[in-house]
Amino acid sequence: MIYTLIFSLGMLVGTPASIESILLVEGQEESIPSFAEVETTFKFRQSYWVKVNIQVNQNGEYVLSGGKKYLRAMTFYDESGMKLTSGNHVKIGLNTGSQTIYIFYPFFDPKEDHGVAISLVPSAIFFEKETASQMVKTGFLVIVFFLFVLSLAFYVVVKRKEVIYLEYALYLFSVFYFFAYQYGFFGYYFDWVNHIHPSLVWITSASITVTYVIFIQSFLQLKSTDPVLQKVLNYGIGFVVFIVLAESVSFLFYYDIQHSIYFTTFSLVIQLSAMSFCLYRIFMLKSVLSKIALFGAGILVSTTLFGQLASTLKLVDQTNYFVMAALAMEIFIFNVGIGIRMALTNKAREKAQSLLIDQMKVTEQIQKDQKDKLEVAVTERTEELAEKNKQNEMLLAEIHHRVKNNLQTISSFLSIQQRKLKDHSSKQAIIDSKNRVIAMGLIHEHLYKNATYAEIDFASYLKELVQNLVNIGSSLDQHIELKLDIPPLQMDVENAILLGLIVNELVNNCIKHAFLKIQHPRLSITFSQNGTDTVLKVWDNGNGNEDSVSSSDSFGWKIIKALVNRLKARIELKQDNGLVVEIHLDSKYIRAK
Missing domain, CATH: 1.25.40 (Serine Threonine Protein Phosphatase 5, Tetratricopeptide repeat)
Known part of the structure; x- marks a missing residue:
C-alpha cells in the first residue's frame, strides 16, 4: 500500500534551500520501493519509507533530521540506494540543484501528525544548536x-x-x-x-x-x-x-x-x-x-x-x-x-x-521520695515490731516461767500425796505422774532460758531429763551406767514434749522393771539418721524381752503407743543382749543445730 504526504518546509532564516515534497510508502528495509502519490492515513505501529526531495541554491554541508532524539532506529539512503547511516539524522554534502534522500522508519512516531518531522539545517548551525541543547540536557x-x-x-x-x-x-x-x-x-x-x-x-x-x-x-x-x-x-x-x-x-x-x-x-x-x-x-x-x-x-x-x-x-x-x-x-x-x-x-x-529525660528525672525523684518515705515507714514499723516482739518475748518467757512454776507446784503436791500413801502401787503411780509433770516442766524451763520460743535445744533437754530420771533411780541403791549419744538438734515445742514423755516412760519402765536382779544395769539412748527417718534408740541390758513388752497392757505402754501415733512415728522392738526400743521419726520434725 502506498501513502503520500505533500508539504514544504522552510529552512532557517538565510538558508537558500527547501524540501519540496515527501512521499511515504509501506515497504521493507534494504529494498527501496517505487513511489506514487496517494492520499491516506498512517496506521499506528506501521513501518514505512519516506522520499525526501531537496532543492538547494548553495553548495555546502547540511544535516537532514528525520525525527526526535528518541528515534534512533531510522536508516538513511542516497538516491542510488546506498546506505548512508542509521540514527535520527545524517550529515550530507549538497550541491546546487536537487537531490533525493530515502529514509526508512521502523515504526510510526505517534507524536507527529504524519509520523515524520523532517528538517534540513546547515551543518554548522545544527551542531552549534545541538551542542548547546545537549549540554543543558546532560x-x-x-x-x-x-x-x-x-x-x-x-x-x-x-x-x-x-x-x-x-x-x-x-x-x-x-x-x-x-x-x-x-x-x-x-x-x-x-x-x-x-x-x-x-x-x-x-x-x-x-x-x-x-x-x-x-x-x-x-x-x-x-x-x-x-x-x-x-x-x-x-x-x-x-x-x-x-x-x-x-x-x-x-x-x-x-x-x-x-x-x-x-x-x-x-x-x-x-x-x-x-x-x-x-x-x-x-x-x-x-x-x-x-x-x-x-x-x-x-x-x-x-x-x-x-x-x-x-x-x-x-x-x-x-x-x-x-x-x-x-x-x-x-x-x-x-x-x-x-x-x-x-x-x-x-x-x-x-x-x-x-x-523523656525530664520525665525520667521526675519519676526518679518521685521514686526516691517514695523510697525515703518507705524506708522511714519501714524503720518505724520495724522498731514498733521489735518493741512488740521484745514485749512478747518477755511475756512468753514469763508465761513459760509461770507454767514451769505451776508444774513444779503440781509436782510438789504429788510428792506430798506420795508421802501420805502406804500402798506401793499407789505410791508408784504418783511417782510416775510426778515424773511426767517434771518432763513437761523441764521443757518450759528450757524455753524461757532459750533465745527462741518456737524451738528448743532438744539434745540438752533430753540429756537433762534422762540424767534426772537415772539419778532418781540410782538413789534406790542401784547405780545405772548411762550412755547418751545425742547430736545437737532443734525441735519444735509440741513434738519435743511428746518425744520427751515417750523417753520418760521408756526410762521409767527400765528403772522399774528391766533392772530387777541385774547387778550392773546399763542404759543407752542414741539418735541416728536412717534414710529419711531419724531413729531414737533406747537400749537396756535388763531382763525384759520383746514378746512380753509388746504384749504388755500396762498404762505406761499405752501412753507410749498413743504418743507415737500422735507423732505419726512407728515403734520397733528388738532383742540384742537386752531389749531395744526404736522410735522412727520423720526427719522433717528435727533440724540440725
Whole structure:
C-alpha cells in the first residue's frame, strides 16, 4: 500500500534551500520501493519509507533530521540506494540543484501528525544548536542522577531507618530514565533501546507519578497527619494503574489511545479533580512541610498536565525545556524540603528525648521520695515490731516461767500425796505422774532460758531429763551406767514434749522393771539418721524381752503407743543382749543445730 504526504518546509532564516515534497510508502528495509502519490492515513505501529526531495541554491554541508532524539532506529539512503547511516539524522554534502534522500522508519512516531518531522539545517548551525541543547540536557540528567545516588547513599548511611530517602531515590530514577530516553541518551549508549516502540516507554512513565505519590505520603507523614488524603492518593495510584493497563491493551490492538483527545480529556478531568482535592488537603495541613509540598506539587502538577496536553497536541519540542526547568525546580524544592523535614524530625526526636529525660528525672525523684518515705515507714514499723516482739518475748518467757512454776507446784503436791500413801502401787503411780509433770516442766524451763520460743535445744533437754530420771533411780541403791549419744538438734515445742514423755516412760519402765536382779544395769539412748527417718534408740541390758513388752497392757505402754501415733512415728522392738526400743521419726520434725 502506498501513502503520500505533500508539504514544504522552510529552512532557517538565510538558508537558500527547501524540501519540496515527501512521499511515504509501506515497504521493507534494504529494498527501496517505487513511489506514487496517494492520499491516506498512517496506521499506528506501521513501518514505512519516506522520499525526501531537496532543492538547494548553495553548495555546502547540511544535516537532514528525520525525527526526535528518541528515534534512533531510522536508516538513511542516497538516491542510488546506498546506505548512508542509521540514527535520527545524517550529515550530507549538497550541491546546487536537487537531490533525493530515502529514509526508512521502523515504526510510526505517534507524536507527529504524519509520523515524520523532517528538517534540513546547515551543518554548522545544527551542531552549534545541538551542542548547546545537549549540554543543558546532560546537565539536567547529571543533576538528577547525582541526587538519585545521593539519596541512596543517605538511605544506606542511616541504616535503612529513613525509607523516605529510598522513596525519593526511586522518584528521581523514574525522572532520570524517562528523560534519558526522551533526549536519546539511552538509545545512544544502548542500541537495543532504539528498537522499542516509544509508546511502551511512555506507558512506563507512569512510574514517575506513582513514586512521587508514595514519596509525598511519606514526606508529609500522611498516615498520622491526614489519613483521608493518604487514602485518596492511594486511589490515585489505582487510577494510574488503570491508565497503564488501558494504554497497554490499546497498544496490543494497534490503537494509539495515548494521543487520543477523548482519552486525554477523560484522564485530565479525573486528574484535575483529584489533584485539586489533594492540593486543598495539603494546604489545610498548614505546616512548613505542607507549604513546601504544596509549592513542589503545584509545579509538578501544572508541568504534568501541561506536558500531557502538549503531547496530545504534538507540541513536544516547544515544551521540553519548560518541563525540564520546572522539574529541576521541583526537585530542588523537595531536596531542600527533605533536609527541612529531617531537621524537624531530629528536633522533634530531641524534644521527645528531652521530655523523656525530664520525665525520667521526675519519676526518679518521685521514686526516691517514695523510697525515703518507705524506708522511714519501714524503720518505724520495724522498731514498733521489735518493741512488740521484745514485749512478747518477755511475756512468753514469763508465761513459760509461770507454767514451769505451776508444774513444779503440781509436782510438789504429788510428792506430798506420795508421802501420805502406804500402798506401793499407789505410791508408784504418783511417782510416775510426778515424773511426767517434771518432763513437761523441764521443757518450759528450757524455753524461757532459750533465745527462741518456737524451738528448743532438744539434745540438752533430753540429756537433762534422762540424767534426772537415772539419778532418781540410782538413789534406790542401784547405780545405772548411762550412755547418751545425742547430736545437737532443734525441735519444735509440741513434738519435743511428746518425744520427751515417750523417753520418760521408756526410762521409767527400765528403772522399774528391766533392772530387777541385774547387778550392773546399763542404759543407752542414741539418735541416728536412717534414710529419711531419724531413729531414737533406747537400749537396756535388763531382763525384759520383746514378746512380753509388746504384749504388755500396762498404762505406761499405752501412753507410749498413743504418743507415737500422735507423732505419726512407728515403734520397733528388738532383742540384742537386752531389749531395744526404736522410735522412727520423720526427719522433717528435727533440724540440725
